[in-house]
Amino acid sequence: MSADHLLPETIGAVVDGELSREDEVAVPAHLNECHACALKVIAAGQLKSATSRAARSFAPSQEVLARLTAVARQAPPRRATVVPIRTIKWTAAAAMFVLAIAFGGRMLRQSETLSAEILDEHLATLSDAASPEVLSSDRHTVKPWFQGKLPFSFNIPEQSALPADTALIGADLTYVNGKPTALLLFTIHKHHASVFVSQQQVSEFVHMSGRSGFHFSLGRGGGLELLGVSDVNSAELDALIANLTAAQ
């Protein structure tokens, strides 16, 4: 600090919350008495705030964000091999094989669209290597686990209120299109279904017609979007999504 006024670096340190210990007392005392420096600090704070707003200039498109998210989700090099698949899930395995051929093994590299990203997420839940964070059929266990992890809340019906032969088996926190999303895992008969619960509207980016034997189903309620994916028949997946949507 100069004898008369604060140096530009010191004014910057004030607005950045970076005053040194020796300045923590002297600088506020100076500001209490020096109108010119106090005005400079106010102006510097305004400049910092405006710079922050002006600098947030380049938002990635949905497709770019989906591609980057897919890269962030890549397994470490040692995991970039064919994942083990439970033998009882031969149907899913066959579908994975078809997908691997159809998309050139894209699910092990990058997804080019959000629907591929969601399908990848679902397929990942079918492997032994990726058990969910919450393994529970109790909604009273699953729902509280998300508290503090998501910027929204959602409801899960009681087991008895779910469609016939449908059960909640677990849940996980994931990211779809760069946004935090609740992933609810169900079984419908012997098929697995993933339901992505989020605040964003991703449906316009998803090919709802499904892919390679997998179906998508969409519900909206309570400000949330519920997107289901499974290889079970589409009517039963629709019934689950309708059931969950009605609970919001």
Add this chain to the structure above:
Amino acid sequence: MGSHAREAKEFQELAVPLLTSLYNHAQWLARDPVEAEDLVQETLTKALRAFNSFEPGTNFKAWIFRILRNTFLTSRTAIANARTVYLEDHPDVLEVAESGLTPEAEVIKLNDLAALRTALEQLAPHLREVILLCDLEELKYREIAAVLDVPIGTVMSRLARARQNLRQILKSKSGGSL
């Protein structure tokens, strides 16, 4: 879940929320959307490979922004600018000048975000970089110093210079009337 699966999941939870920030910063660095996406993809790949060197409890954002910057420095765009000498890093040679703007006039001018963005574009890259890391990404001085691999004093002098230059550019845009 195995250790590698946990590691991948932890990386995902830390990295995905930063993708928009990384992309924005990459585009400010590269000034090209395609190169920005390539930079972020390469950054993520490198960061994932080196994730076991990340120290839990430290700032992941500072860590991955450092990787982004180092990745950029090896790009063609950065190499083309590599010979630039920054006088601002030698305060004994160049002093920070007053902008001539009164603080009140600055506040009025800052309502024009488009003008401020243009001013940011006109800043020297090394000044723009430091002000983005501080004001937008809200990194601490010591974290910025680590990202840029410079002393904290250089961070402070560059910040002062960047802010002063922004004011001067805004003043020139207003025809010197402020």
